[in-house]
Amino acid sequence: MNPKNTLNKRVLVTGGASGIGAAIVQRCRRDGYTPVVLDQYGEDSIICDLTDPESTVSALKLALQEGPITRLVNNVGAVFPNTLTEQTLDEFNAAIALNLRSAFLCTQALIPGMRQSNFGRIVSISSRAALGKESRTAYSATKAGLQGMTRTWALEEGRHGITTNTVCPGPIQTELFDFANPSESPSTKAIISSIPVQRMGTPSDVAHAVSFLLDNNSSFITGQSIYVCGGKTVGAIHD
Structure with a gap:
């Protein structure tokens, strides 16, 4: 089945009511898709608790009542900043959940419809922190886990016309970033000064990369991680 000839233009976006997720939703609309948002709040969202399996599965069943959804953005996330010695088990488990x-x-629920359509686009929002960052034990572990799952899914699902990739934001100006990185903190100032392009990223920068990977024409790109970080993963500006 050629996805260009179907009416299925829906995109499931988790955590799409604010921040990067809201920018992704806005870009999806601009690209001609119909976003289906799962979040704990939002006027246009299917309300659910994405930390709770039963709530998540119920929301997914509701989202799929109108038929398969062949594009998915696993965007929802939280940071839980703490050092290794101070990170609590509750924080670690919450990050995993x-x-x-x-x-x-979400991916498991949508895969059957994607296989049936012989088409799918899965984009998961990881993070530059997957490469390592102080005070991010729980966060970096889960974001690196997304990359590992993505590579495995690419091997399993490519034969079904399904691509699966991650977008890995660096410093992006959002409420989540501000919460984990207080503006007056020396470490926050060091982060900003170390970005090669000399500016913070915006949610729309991330949404642009997601849009590229959701496109029909991105069918030969799978199992990849694209860092939207202003060059911060390349190395240090100053020795």
Whole structure:
């Protein structure tokens, strides 16, 4: 089945009511898709608790009542900043539940419809922190886990016309970033000064990369991680 000839233009976006997710939703609309948002709030969202498997599965069943959804953006996430010695088990488990398990459940639910359509686009929002960052034990573990799942899914699902990739934001100006990186903190100032393009990223920068990977024409790109980080993953500006 050629996706260009179908009426299925829906995109499931988790955590699409604010921040990067809201920018992705806005870009999807601009690209001609119909976003279906799963979030804990939002006027146009299917309300659910993405940390809770039963709530997530119920929301997914509701989203799929109108038929398969062949594009998915696993965007929802939270940081839980803490050092290794201070990170609590509750924080670690919460990070796994929201950042990693929700992506597993959403992808698993949508895969049958994608296989039936012989077409699918899965984009998961990872992070530059997957490469390592202080005070990010739980966060970096789950974001690196997204990349590992993505590579595995690429191997399993490519034969079905399904691509699966991650977009890995660096410093992006959002409420989540501000919460984890207080503006007056020396470490926050160091982050901003170390970005090669000399500016913070915006949610629309991330949404642009997601849009590229959701496109029909991105069928030969799978299992990849695209860093939207202003060059911060390349190395240090100053020795």
